[in-house]
Amino acid sequence: MIDTKHTIQFVDLQRQYQRYRQEIDEAIASVIEQADFVSGQAVKDFAENFARFCEVGYCVPCANGTDALEIGMKALGIGAGDEVIVPANSFIASAEAVNNIGSEVVFCDVHPDSYNIDPQKIADKITPKTKAIMAVHLYGRVADMEPISLLAKKHGLFLVEDASQAHGALYRGKKAGNFGDFAVFSFYPGKNLGAYGDGGALVTNDENLYLHCKKLANHGRIAKYDHELIGRNSRLDTLQASILNTKLPHLSAWNVRRYEIAQRYHRLLADIPDIVPPKDFEGEQSVYHLYVIRVPATKRSSLQEHLKAQGIQTGVHYPISLPKLAAYAYLGHLDSDFPIANSFMNEILSLPIFPEMTDDEVGYVAQNVRNFFEISY
């Protein structure tokens, strides 16, 4: 029983900075001293380091994860008149990127146990216009890539991984980033590997695709003025790369700690009948970007209020399924088109989780959740 009141942020980024302050400050200062701001040495180093971390052949650092999605799909030749299948529960970036390359989004419902795209429901969404399936590894868990890969092969479709929330997650012995034609990662500050601003990367095992994406992200060129194609400016800047290089060696340990916190939450919440905790599957390892429980829809906001009054921040990822967002109203979907995503959006609740969170703090959150449901240990 914890009697002192805590304030627990949903993600406390200051704690990590305080701990690694010296290394990070030195990395930043060195970039500034050398005035090596764009496409500097730290960017080249990060491309190599992150490819090694993901156990893939190639990495193209980009300005953010959303750009990386657009660049990769464009390089695959996906564009006007094409359709891309996207899960109904994700951050809007997954879908937005499809629209921004001139293609149409086709939403697919999610699986009730994994919260990721439901492989059983993908086949119905395939039309003669379908070019790709985008699997999003939501909350840190790799989507069920074996059946999805088989389906993509069978129908001659590209397979895209949005691994923005799943740096280092494992599925049947392989890391996120090794299942699709390419995968993207985001280094938005709150992600498992976060920059101090925006950042992203595309990874692939296909050398030609890598070279194409590298050009697209840098004005269509490799050397200074040899613009071979119409590209854009989507580079990771050197300051961000230097911060990411400093943090990357710690990422595996941070992911282990996130997993430990998740196991602790599992144990402390397992006997509350109103709660459905996240499931761990055999042969897979989530990196728990988020710890998402489900509670009855009628109790979610009062639970959030109760926790807030005890100093505990929570989140909802995401409060509106993608097909129900105003941005996608033009598709004219009914609630019944995506029964799982549309019912879960009212039940999901994300509890605080970040590597620097202490066991006491996890206990404090769990205790207050138990108090709300009037369940004692």
Ligand SMILES: *Cc1c(COP(=O)(O)O)cnc(C)c1O
């Ligand atoms: C964070 C995120 C992205 C990309 O985000 P950026 O802010 O563009 O780096 C894409 N998809 C998902 C699921 C995300 O969580």
